[in-house]
Amino acid sequence: MTYTVETMRGPALRVILFSIYAAFHLFAQPLAVRPPRGLGDARMDMSTHVIRADVNLVLVPAVVTDRKGATVSGLSRDNFTVLENKVPQTIVSLSSQDVPCTIGMILDLSGSMRGKLQMATGAVRSFLETANPEDEISLLTVGSRPHSLSDFTADFGSLQNSIVAAQAGGDTALVDTVYLGLSRLRSARHGRTALLVISDGMDNHSRYSKSELLRAVEESDVPIFTIGIADTPAGKKAIEMVDQSRGLALLSDLADRSGGVSFKAAIPGDAGAAALKIGHAMRSEYVIAYNQASANDAGKWRRIQVKVSSPQLRVYARAGYYAQ
Numbered sequence: 001m002t003y004t005v006e007t008m009r010g011p012a013l014r015v016i017l018f019s020i021y022a023a024f025h026l027f028a029q030p031l032a033v034r035p036p037r038g039l040g041d042a043r044m045d046m047s048t049h050v051i052r053a054d055v056n057l058v059l060v061p062a063v064v065t066d067r068k069g070a071t072v073s074g075l076s077r078d079n080f081t082v083l084e085n086k087v088p089q090t091i092v093s094l095s096s097q098d099v100p101c102t103i104g105m106i107l108d109l110s111g112s113m114r115g116k117l118q119m120a121t122g123a124v125r126s127f128l129e130t131a132n133p134e135d136e137i138s139l140l141t142v143g144s145r146p147h148s149l150s151d152f153t154a155d156f157g158s159l160q161n162s163i164v165a166a167q168a169g170g171d172t173a174l175v176d177t178v179y180l181g182l183s184r185l186r187s188a189r190h191g192r193t194a195l196l197v198i199s200d201g202m203d204n205h206s207r208y209s210k211s212e213l214l215r216a217v218e219e220s221d222v223p224i225f226t227i228g229i230a231d232t233p234a235g236k237k238a239i240e241m242v243d244q245s246r247g248l249a250l251l252s253d254l255a256d257r258s259g260g261v262s263f264k265a266a267i268p269g270d271a272g273a274a275a276l277k278i279g280h281a282m283r284s285e286y287v288i289a290y291n292q293a294s295a296n297d298a299g300k301w302r303r304i305q306v307k308v309s310s311p312q313l314r315v316y317a318r319a320g321y322y323a324q
Helices: 011-027 117-129 156-162 174-187 210-219 238-258 270-283
Strands: 057-066 080-084 087-089 091-096 101-108 136-142 147-153 192-199 224-229 262-265 286-291 301-308 313-317 320-322
Touching (some): 101 270, 117 192, 210 238, 238 262, 301 313
Antiparallel strands (some): 091 286
């Protein structure tokens, strides 16, 4: 999206540009996702205008929590520091608004979730309690292949009813399902989007590799929030615990690279509490704006670090973006 302004310069121009772009970020339709050449109809290219405009304004969504994982609101731009490729940037503006969201939920119903299904479905119900009535939410499930239980809807009661008789079984195509979840967000009605993944993180039946998925996540502008449903070590073989650790690490990586937040749930009540925190985090997102340092890096990865002034707080933001 290109905006041309020729008659104004300086801070007033930056404020106007930020206001225009912020409105687009919050309310416009997401850009389309196209299948890349040579990968088949099911494959897709997540390259979009991720977090910058052609006016060289970079927008960085960020979530701030305290040590207990509770979302912190009411901060000013003086509380934040942004570095791009390790170089400090001047923050032009900071905004924080609770606006309707388009959210893709992914619920793992594969065989590895037997014994953990009650916690997982409980997390779905808890998350729906935090929803804005104007949100639209879809529900995909993980099995031997991705399965759609619901298109985007604001009828949250029907979403809850769709998982009442849910059963776990089959192989696990988690990576493919996350890919599909990202793809479906291209039809979002709202400009603010997010993906919520409730799973143990294991995968044994996907066409995509984990590295392909992580690259797609880096190139998208969708924050991914995850709840890792874990078994306790009691009665588990060492190899089973290793597999579980790898699965939870994947979920954490998805969140870290996209600017989302990851939680681990191992006992009853953990998953529901995590879902409530994620719901509040989605509604308390900050958007930090700064001017891109260089306009000559098309196609190059620009690493971003966002810091918050208080050591008692933690900030979650995207790891970077590909300059365009």
